[in-house]
Amino acid sequence: MRTILAGGRILDPSQNLDRVGDLLIEDGRIVGITPPGETRQADEVIPVDGLLVTPGLIDIHVHLREPGFEYKEDIESGTRAAAAGGFTSVCCMPNTNPAIDSAPVVHYIRERAERCGLARVFPIAAATKGMEGGQLTEMADLKAAGAIAISDDAFPIQSAETMRRVMEYCAMLDLPLLTHNEDKSLTAHGAMNEGYISTVLGIAGMPRVAEDIAVARNILLCEYTGCRLHLLHISSARTVQILRQAKAKGLPVTGEACPHHWALTEEACLGYNTDAKMNPPLRTAQDCEAIKEALADGTIDCIATDHAPHAAHEKETEFEAAPFGIVGLETAFALGYTHLVLSGKLTLNDLIARLTYNPARILSIPHKLGTLQPNAPADVAVFDLDCEWTVDRTKLHSKSKNTPFHGATVKGKPLFTLLNGRKIEVDSHD
Numbered sequence: 001m002r003t004i005l006a007g008g009r010i011l012d013p014s015q016n017l018d019r020v021g022d023l024l025i026e027d028g029r030i031v032g033i034t035p036p037g038e039t040r041q042a043d044e045v046i047p048v049d050g051l052l053v054t055p056g057l058i059d060i061h062v063h064l065r066e067p068g069f070e071y072k073e074d075i076e077s078g079t080r081a082a083a084a085g086g087f088t089s090v091c092c093m094p095n096t097n098p099a100i101d102s103a104p105v106v107h108y109i110r111e112r113a114e115r116c117g118l119a120r121v122f123p124i125a126a127a128t129k130g131m132e133g134g135q136l137t138e139m140a141d142l143k144a145a146g147a148i149a150i151s152d153d154a155f156p157i158q159s160a161e162t163m164r165r166v167m168e169y170c171a172m173l174d175l176p177l178l179t180h181n182e183d184k185s186l187t188a189h190g191a192m193n194e195g196y197i198s199t200v201l202g203i204a205g206m207p208r209v210a211e212d213i214a215v216a217r218n219i220l221l222c223e224y225t226g227c228r229l230h231l232l233h234i235s236s237a238r239t240v241q242i243l244r245q246a247k248a249k250g251l252p253v254t255g256e257a258c259p260h261h262w263a264l265t266e267e268a269c270l271g272y273n274t275d276a277k278m279n280p281p282l283r284t285a286q287d288c289e290a291i292k293e294a295l296a297d298g299t300i301d302c303i304a305t306d307h308a309p310h311a312a313h314e315k316e317t318e319f320e321a322a323p324f325g326i327v328g329l330e331t332a333f334a335l336g337y338t339h340l341v342l343s344g345k346l347t348l349n350d351l352i353a354r355l356t357y358n359p360a361r362i363l364s365i366p367h368k369l370g371t372l373q374p375n376a377p378a379d380v381a382v383f384d385l386d387c388e389w390t391v392d393r394t395k396l397h398s399k400s401k402n403t404p405f406h407g408a409t410v411k412g413k414p415l416f417t418l419l420n421g422r423k424i425e426v427d428s429h430d
């Protein structure tokens, strides 16, 4: 079976490649790139003139909610949302019920994802049983079952002693550890960034220093244990500085940023907008600037969504009572293109690198993903960069509609993906 994606602008940061051509795919694998129109024999020709062709996007921070919270999202709806956003691989967080803290749950998720066939799913296993911060999980078993990394994301480990042990095991097993960085003693009862707006709204704040302290501690423990540490959803300018210093020292630390942390500030919470409530919270314009700078200079290695679906009835409540989190898979590319590339902060090549090759490297994702090199699986994304569109929550494929970007006009639209060479087409958002 031979497919040609014909006449697109093929951009692949892993090969420093950006040129118009035909992408040849055979039996689910990339064969190579030829000049437009040169190769004629194919079972299927998909014309992509004027469109952007990249490796399928990879999101290493997604909450798929299955098992246990299928009313918010399930593996099928979540991977459909992924495909609609240009993602061919997602890594899912363990805060499910039961948590991803035993091999059977890892197997279950992988099998379900395989059957859905919309995107690859790599489970991230919990560091502690039930993410309770106590007894460690059987990380070697979890790795053998297919877990790609370790994290207690939503339930950040408060005890330095426990964190040290977790890191020692991760180092021994060469599993990356992903940390949600929050000193809970500083954020108790908090629901948004601590500052002027939280004072105006009368809502308890979550100071940036709660993130910075946890980042500093986790980096010191990383230095002590030699564990590969990845900082989830960086939201604070000071955290960016600490990460920059750690990298300068050569420590095995990486970081990610989510679109909302550069595209929005705490002001989005005005009016008690629960769709602007997430953890870590939206901060200030200065923090957004620092995050964009760090994405540009490579201090922050990758972009992830922290796709965190919640049902309407959960968000339609008082600000303090609403759960933290917003959906992100279907808006991430456009928010990157609009806010980072069109503003001149990042090149298109750098944006795609932070959504493909870099996340693949951070988690050592198997099968040579995040690249269009010959023989790699044909996981591909196709975008219309000229398309301006308005985010409409009712058109999202995710079961949940909790986005603060409803009504925002953005540029750059994911059109479809190929997964193992097979076209995955979901309805457009129009």
Ligand SMILES: NC(=O)N[C@@H](CC(=O)O)C(=O)O
Residues within 6 Å of the ligand: 063, 095, 153, 154, 155, 180, 277, 278, 279, 280, 306, 308, 309, 323, 324, 325, 326
């Ligand atoms: N990021 C969020 O705001 N929410 C996450 C959990 C978390 O990381 O706190 C969720 O699972 O809903």
Ligand SMILES: [Zn+2]
Residues within 6 Å of the ligand: 153, 154, 180, 232, 233, 279, 280
């Ligand atoms: Zn988190």
